Amino acid sequence: MVLVVIGPVTSDLIVIGEDKFHKIGGATYYQSLVFEKYFKDYLAIVNCADEDLVNDFPAKDKVKVILKDDTHFFINDYPNPDNLDVRRQSSNFANIPILKDDLEEILPSQIDGFVINPLNRYDFPIETIDYLKSFDVPIFMSIQGFLRVPEGKVNGNYEIGLSYFDDLDAILEGVTSIFLDETEANIIGTDFDVDEIVVTDGSHGSRIVTDDDEIKIEAVKCENVVDTTGCGDTYMAAYIVQRLISKSIKQSGDFASLIASRKISNIF
Template identity: 25%
Template sequence: MKDFLCIGHITHDRIITPRMPDGIDCAGGTAYYVAWAIHHLPHDIDFGVVTATGNDLSHEINKIKDAGIDITNLQSPTSVFFENKYGEDINQRSQRVLSKAAPFTIEQLKDFNAKIFHLGTLLVDDVSPEVVEYLSDKGKICIDVQGYLREVRNQNVYPIDWKDKLRVLKSTDILKVNEFEIEVLTNGEKDIKQAARIIRSWGVPEVLVTLGSYGSIIYADDHFYEIPGYAPKKVIDATGCGDTFTAGYLYARIKGANYEEAGKFAAAMCTLKLEHTGPFTGNIDEVNSIIQ
């Protein structure tokens, strides 16, 4: 029985920024950023990853295995290939999907057990409602909503509403959204707190709203916790910040932190991650130093 099992596709990412106009290629995806973030924290929770990739990412899977991270790779004919393009404002990006991976099935996941399943969806068909409902009978469900709000048309990614949201959110214990996703999810509600209340009314007890460089809001137990954004020394790459936030938040909650403590811990991890390309590579002392 894992404390925390992350299920999601590790991806081939191409990241383009004003400082890197030609782009760099690297691994990515929720499962990738969460795995490395947890790896760099004390190894005092039982954590694992389930992913599905093509042969092109076998070297990345081997790196993760060699680091001692418990990872299961379910073979897929191809990997997810994302192109992420950022402007001067790191809170804005455009995306293209150049290839997709096979979705996860109940049959593939029947032997996995965890107290918390974190579903890192990247595209709308990654994890079906049936799979979410199946896993919710085994443990708590945390969902990063991003993939359920992405429609791919001619390789370009467009925001859409999520037709199965009321069904899936009934089985969801923790939902992670950003300020743009929560507006799409609640049919245009611009008041963040009111939007969080709407999601709570759909059956989600814990709503995490990241606001980019402006911090985050956690809505739980009918109370709003406003978490500051800690300024980084420099801003290099925001890719994976939302995943790093969720990793830190779940780690801290599993370790007994309250909502506000977990939010601050997660925010400090994001600050360290922003300062370089790739996943979080800091340590718990650096995280605590930022909070203090």
């Protein structure tokens, strides 16, 4: 089963209290770490202006780069090192959409599912989403990026706000599973025509909403919190892996919680 994971790779600045460090990021990067360890049959497709950003991926031969004229840049600021659930985030809001033409020549001949990771509303035009839907395979989608809007500009970057996206209903039509956090769920709700809605809430755990049930997943306690950046992306990939293997929602959620906890401790 071949999963195609698509979304930007980013250049990030992480600020935890007084400590600062640079690293690459993006949902597709963090998910590739999970897929490489637990699900070998995947291809990562990223868009950026600097091919060297893929050097930190666990398997460069499983990464294809769509070269653009800009790269997503994020500042993830955790002002209280003792509470990494609280994050202030800003971005350059790069306008580097992934187009159907970008994908047609690089998609593999066998595709059994897509994992779609927008970081802002520019990344996946609805025409691209419709093209991916035409393959008639399961689609797992993070929707955070579709909700992000630029607000006041600070030091050259935009503060990130969240609001409903007019095309969201059309984008989500026919999608298998969507992933968001509680802040985003409070804005748009969970009333969408998809098989599963996975809602994460940091150290408070997560919940999976289906047509006839809501399953609560407890967070796995983490004794050594190092960096929570990418935790939700890690959870998403781990959930998808286990869901494809076991078919059990509860088992998949518990596994995702465990792997996310390990990521936070940098023992992943």
